[in-house]
Amino acid sequence: MNKWDFESSPELALDDYDYPKELLKDEDIASRSASVYPTDREVTLESTHLQSKRIALLVTGSIAAMKAPLIARTLRRQGAEVVAFVSPEALRYTTVDALEWSTTNPVITKLTANAEHLSDDYPFAAYVVAPATYNTINKMALGIADGIITSSLGSAIGRMERGKTQILIAPTMHGSLHNSILTESLRKLDRLGIKIIPPKVANGKNNLPEEKAIAFAVCRAVSQSSLKDLPILVTGGPTPVPIDHIRRLTNRFTGRLGACIAEELYLRGAKVKLIHGQGSFSPPEYLPHKIVTTYDEYLAEVMTELQNNYRYGIFSAAVADYQPAQVFPGKIPSGELSKIDLIPTTKVISGVRAKFPSLGMITFKYQENISHEELIDIAKSRLQEGYQMVVANRGEEHQATGAQVAYLVTKDEAPQKVVGKPEIAKAIANYLEVTCDQHKT
Template sequence: MSVLSGKNVLLGVTGGIAAYKTTYLVRLLIKAGATVKVVMTPASREFVTPLTLSTLSKNPVLSSFTNEDDENDTWNNHVDLGLWADYMIIAPATANTMSKMVAGNIDNFLLAVYCSAKCPVYFAPAMDLDMFKHPSTQHNFEQLASYGNKMIPAGTGELASGLSGEGRMAEPEEIVDFIEKDIASQLPLKGKICLITAGPTYEPIDPVRFIGNRSSGKMGAALALEMATNGAQVILVMGPSHVSSDHHLIDRVNVETAQEMYDTVHEHIHKADYAIFSAAVADYKPINAADQKIKKKSDTLTIELTKNPDILASVGAMDKRPFLVGFALETENELEYAFAKAKKKNTDLLVLNSTRDKGAGFGVDTNKITLIDRDRNTTEFEVKPKSEVAKDIINEIINRTI
């Protein structure tokens, strides 16, 4: 999964022959998972049609403050559009447009959006060789960088004039690659390793029956995705679950029993900077699992159970351990039991859930949590989708460790 997945990308297209490449750029951005909106200068419409870009982006293309074909249409709000974007790309960025960006000369809708944007802005220069080398253009590159804009280096090759040299706009693949690498380099957890457990464990009674629980693994998968989104390499140890966890930074290890989860955790824990144990691990397992299916021979059946290894406690007891986050699901006396668990398991943070809270628990897409730290401080959150709950938890971890 790309770092652009789920992001809002605003593409500004200016009037140069390289504008035709933006059709491919839009498709690549959407393939990366971004939502794309396009703003064009009036001159750029001579090189690529708004219809093409609106069809590819699946959003209306804007090039003026009002819809010229409808005098009763509402004003296009450049401020809202600038605030909508997580990232803005100006490609191609002509010498004319860059000079206006430097001077603050807002004579078209795209430049108004640019000056309203609060997000990172990338620009991909495209012009002929002599224009590219001109001192005024080189000065504008420096000025735009001083404003915080990021220049995507131009390539060298055949130009529209027939000359060959520097000034050719970077290819769409190069633009996306540059932006992805730049974003990734600034992620707060880049270079960190996080081990996460998720889902239930199944403890076999016989070849077809097991002791388990209703955990879906959704919360753990959301945590893994949020950790990866912030740049961490994630080792996701997942009990039996059909929940997806696709991301290029997530290495998923599927396990079934508590013992398998314990063994996998201790195989990897030594290299982890963070450990989040959100799995609903079975506390007990049958002492002797039957080799064959148990037949129904009487009205009662007695199964002797023994304790499973305590994964959270085993890591909490390590002399050198990662930043440790545990989960507690309670049905009564929630805070009292949670405080006791946090102390006993030696966690840095404990995430408390209660089955009495509507919207929390197993199998649902929402959760309601209270965070408890080592000093018994509590932070309570409202019911949210698990993806948003994961953001709250990971943000708290980042704030405490980065």
């Protein structure tokens, strides 16, 4: 049950849990982790978007504080060094031991002579208030600094205003507390430059978003990529064509690569939008996307969305090449369909190239039963149509390796071989970063 409480609950009697300031040194943390913490406290690194970044996780007095250890570990999976600051009220719902285990760092529970809230010697790249209660949000807006969390945030706001850190908050409370007072406080914090992570609204409550959504918001906030704030459209998945109101013709492609590309760009701070064809795979909720169910819907959505002045379009969708000449009304009775007359569909990328000539385009080419040399020749010929890159792959290589093997083909460089969807996504994002940097110079 999600029951969000105020932070005005009675103070708890806390054991002393103060650490010398020296323990916050990066080299001491690494040494301490290696010698004291067993390997079960380590995490599998999923990305390096927060590598070498110190993140302050500020935990306030909501029942959602029980998820703080999970948030810490998810941040660490992106490469972050996490230090938890926890209010007395939050310790009703989580523990110092759980937070120390999940961060592998000392937990800050109160202010001492070490002035932990200032973090002068070892500054944080970002402060993340998750969960952020009604009480904390309104205190932030009024500049109140009466405890470990609000005092740390007072200093953090000063650093943020000097361009030295980022602040993110995840509002978490019962829906009835989302009143005009809270709205005004959120607007004020937004004007200051504090980033608000939208809650997951359900059953009348503003719930804490999933841990990955919070971690990804932090990645975006601290990103220094040249793709930051750049509008990029990505497509992925199949584009089924209907036979009647029940049956469809489709293909076996899932759209996982398109989602992987969109996610990598999203982590680097791009204003990415994914148009995803409906199939066996659905993109995660935190990734901005639109599901389309048919080829016609896909074509219309792409053409409409591109009117919003995108800089690049990455077209990985497995677009239908043919569609029935006639869609039968209702359901064709079983056994009465002897043949389907097919006609070619409109080539979407050709239509995009003609209508949006200034759009940077990356397209995909999948082939089977041809040689590698033939594949590269086909990709190079496609470049003559005005595309910046063609990502080419053959079914035979996927079957042989069990992983997707792609060749990134451009006009100026030799084809680049990349193995695996995450690596393909990174290679495409890297290419776009280099291209953007070249345009700036």
